[in-house]
Amino acid sequence: MIDFPLLVQNLPQMLTGLLATLGLSAVALLIGFLIAVGVCTLRLAPQPMLRRLGGAYITVFRGIPLLIQLLFIYNFLPRMGLGVSPIVAAVTGLSLCAGAYIAEILRGGFLTLSPGQAESSKMLGLRGWTIMRRIQIPQVVRLTSPALVNEVILLIKASSLVSVVGVAELTRVSQNIAASTFLQLQFYFAAAVLYCIVNVTLALLGSLLEARMGRVRI
Amino acid sequence: MNFDLNILFDNIGAISNGFVVTIGAWIGGVVLGIVLGLLVAILHRFGGKPLKALLRIYIEMIRSTPFLIQLFLLYYGGPTLGITLDAIPAGVLALGIYGSAYFAEIFRTGFNSIPSGQLEAAECLGLSRRQVILRIQLPQMGVLIMPALVNMVTILLKETPVLSIITVPELTLVMTGIGSETFAFAEVLLVLCIGYLILVEATSRVGQALEKHIGRYLDHRTQQIKTPEEMA
Numbered sequence: 189m190i191d192f193p194l195l196v197q198n199l200p201q202m203l204t205g206l207l208a209t210l211g212l213s214a215v216a217l218l219i220g221f222l223i224a225v226g227v228c229t230l231r232l233a234p235q236p237m238l239r240r241l242g243g244a245y246i247t248v249f250r251g252i253p254l255l256i257q258l259l260f261i262y263n264f265l266p267r268m269g270l271g272v273s274p275i276v277a278a279v280t281g282l283s284l285c286a287g288a289y290i291a292e293i294l295r296g297g298f299l300t301l302s303p304g305q306a307e308s309s310k311m312l313g314l315r316g317w318t319i320m321r322r323i324q325i326p327q328v329v330r331l332t333s334p335a336l337v338n339e340v341i342l343l344i345k346a347s348s349l350v351s352v353v354g355v356a357e358l359t360r361v362s363q364n365i366a367a368s369t370f371l372q373l374q375f376y377f378a379a380a381v382l383y384c385i386v387n388v389t390l391a392l393l394g395s396l397l398e399a400r401m402g403r404v405r406i
Numbered sequence: 407m408n409f410d411l412n413i414l415f416d417n418i419g420a421i422s423n424g425f426v427v428t429i430g431a432w433i434g435g436v437v438l439g440i441v442l443g444l445l446v447a448i449l450h451r452f453g454g455k456p457l458k459a460l461l462r463i464y465i466e467m468i469r470s471t472p473f474l475i476q477l478f479l480l481y482y483g484g485p486t487l488g489i490t491l492d493a494i495p496a497g498v499l500a501l502g503i504y505g506s507a508y509f510a511e512i513f514r515t516g517f518n519s520i521p522s523g524q525l526e527a528a529e530c531l532g533l534s535r536r537q538v539i540l541r542i543q544l545p546q547m548g549v550l551i552m553p554a555l556v557n558m559v560t561i562l563l564k565e566t567p568v569l570s571i572i573t574v575p576e577l578t579l580v581m582t583g584i585g586s587e588t589f590a591f592a593e594v595l596l597v598l599c600i601g602y603l604i605l606v607e608a609t610s611r612v613g614q615a616l617e618k619h620i621g622r623y624l625d626h627r628t629q630q631i632k633t634p635e636e637m638a
Contacts, residue, residue, distance in 0.1 A: 251603045255567040256595075259582060264591040341470070348472035352571060359474055366482065373483030380471040380479060387470035 198365045205361030213344045216282035223287030228294040249288035257281045262353040278350035293335045297328035337394030341387045413590040424580030432563050434498040439505025447513035468507035481572045497569040512554045516547030548620045556613030560606050
């Protein structure tokens, strides 16, 4: 039932697709994290207007399915005179969406820090930025690392959706091979195995990391 | 570019059909997912070692692959195994299977949260395994797992647009079709955004109400159980 010669023959192509998936996810994660830091800052701002703005971003980008965001960016924006290439559309869609999810994770982390820490740091003469960098962010990263690793896995899975805008990542590549060889089951299963290997490895690395950093007491 | 809501009114029939298909596939997937998930969780808890290992692989395999790939496996790969399904049943089944792995994990943590002393006590009192599950474990874990359940239900809703890729005529497929015929993209986007946001919001409201409802029942019950000091 399994056509091994064809599988071996197409494997390099699938691995290239997997690399594209990982690259896309990594770039989207990076941009998403930057967006998240901004949105989280808004969300925790003292001004109610800014807080509402941050909240609106999170509601919109978490509430609207990613596929619709992608279709909108790729198909609809060009009609309004804002043409984008498939890769740009894919990275934009994934980053905007990841930004909303990561912002909520970071917010959860910041909220668990007791305000007394920041107050006593201020009393000891530390500046705002130093408090952030030396005291709060290290704790937030440790506290939220399980959720962040989980988000990376979610992002890799979500990146399969960018196949609809024609980016040649793992899903798209296996779609093409499956269609041309008529071995649908075999190649989709191969793609599933590849995703599985990557994500299970990430999950294991995540728990190793967590064990290494230890639990933070607050 | 002008904004013309008449395009939406002209296609109101198609749009409402799309809504019905979306909601139908979603609810079908949720029901199937919860039933399968509960079954997997119960088998995982009470089954033997080999069964446990198999179910673990099932859960991890589903949780670590994208829904789109699972959908393709079922819809395009299924015929190789003799499973030929139309788009809608394939979509509902795929949603159900995808959800079942996550629901099973939620139920598993729920089962783990019930102190083992209660189960031992129930066993001493001669309750059957079925009674223990239905009367002791499920009612108590309800409150604990409700937020996670509602979250998963909304995640499944947000996966339904993916069904449009295998041509299930749900809201996203209908709306993008209207968009490319009439070029009324802003109107189309408006319907899609508002449609899904309303459904997501409504689900979380219902979830909160349910949580309160079950919580009240538990509070009421625990208030009736007196502590030793009160009884003295």
